[in-house]
Amino acid sequence: MNPESYQISSDNIAEIGAIYPFAGSEVFLVIAAVAFWLFCYVVICRRESQALEKLAREYREQASTEDEPGL
């Protein structure tokens, strides 16, 4: 709705419907929400995989160093 039509007067209260800005753009908002949701998910998955690989590598290296005789 337009901000102007959100002016409350005694004769229009029952007619007020959607009150968010840019009413009519809902489909675009939903597409943006889906993209945001997927983007966030992909980013956090990728970071977790990298972090786990790094940790596993470090632990393996640490274990092999500790196993070496004389060290």
Added chain:
Amino acid sequence: MNEELSSLTILFTEFYYWVTVVLMFLIHVGFCVYEVAASRWRNHQHTLMKNTMLLPLVTIAFFLFGWWIYFAFPGGPGITGGLVDAPWAKPASELMGPHLGGEPFQSGVSGADTANWARVNGVFWAAFLLFSWTAASIVSGACIERIRSSAFWILAVLIGSVCWIIDASWGWHPDGWMVKLLGYHDAYASGVIHAIAGGFALGVIKVLGPRIGKFREDGTPCNINPHNPWLVTIGLFLIYTGFWGFYVACNLPIVDVQPGEGISFSATNIYLAPTTLSAITFNFLMSLSGGMLTAYILSRGEVTWTYYGGLAGIIAASAGNDLYHPIQAMFVASVGVAIAYKLHFWVERKFRIDDPVGAIAVHGYAGFYGVVVAGFVLWGYPSSPNPEYAAISPLGQLAGAIIMFGVLGFAPGYLCAKLLSSLNVLRIPREVEIAGLDLGEIEQRERDRLELNTALAQATVTEEQK
């Protein structure tokens, strides 16, 4: 006068559900607290964040499609009808946002839709969303210390925004096909939330496998005790508290239940049959008591199982807690807890299932039993106010429990976990599991501490030199 009454009804309903949502938040606080308390010190942060981050991921999914599924799927689709149109629940609907109930501007949304849904859509959506979080959190506890968070979040969206809401549409919606054909009755979600989540968790951890060290070479289980049993009890107490919100959110607070002429207001259960808040208050507390006492006796006073027993007792009686006498509820709970407790240890030994927080027993077995036992105790009762729908029966309830636990719970959990496992993204690497998921953070904290100590020492020396 009628307009004033309907306005008050809508405003009261709006406020009522909002309060239930706030109360139900405590369920999630409790789940986070007790999962962290049940995990070992080297996995705390991972355990906490795995559960916490399901909130935004499931919430957005539930906004995008979960809420619509509830209204669209009561007929199957394809069992008793096709997809049902629900313009207020589509993500791009003007009613999925701030709306004062005036004339709609979107085609497909009627004036009746805006009048009925504008004020209650958000709070009703949120109440169902909190059930979604609960379903996903139940699964979370069963997977601690060995699942990848990213894999868990896929499973969380599947159970929280797809599977459970389909079963709610089938077995909880007043026109759900299970209510119509089977006479399925599950007023406070023994099956609709708990059996499905327990079955799903069982499917996942069957593929995921036990924590390293849980079973000896001969297959007998070792105890991996919670690092802080006292915090486990605080978490479970918080879940008990939030469970009040869960119970009242399963009701509609004020409905004109008088057929035909005249007006008679009452709270109703989810099937729109009259009930009272007193009924569920009696039965909630008596089933909690029956469950706690039984678990205390069976576990010989073990702390966590005594608390689990209270929760399992409520869950075991939930399907019929709108109609049971409180003493019936107490005995139904007592037997349910005994079965869940015994099954937990039998399944653990027999199938090497590692369920660190007893989630499958407390939610899955107690929920399954709760649905089935309601079929015997309430045999012949109407499942809903619609006289054309099937009455409650043992066979209908048994079929319902199998659908909840097995078809919509175990099967999708198992299949999705199998897929993730085949892609090698289900379980954390073995080395990381042995060393601990938080060791990277713990080492970083140690480095930060040493750096700070060095800086402080240097500052002290400089000060003394001055």
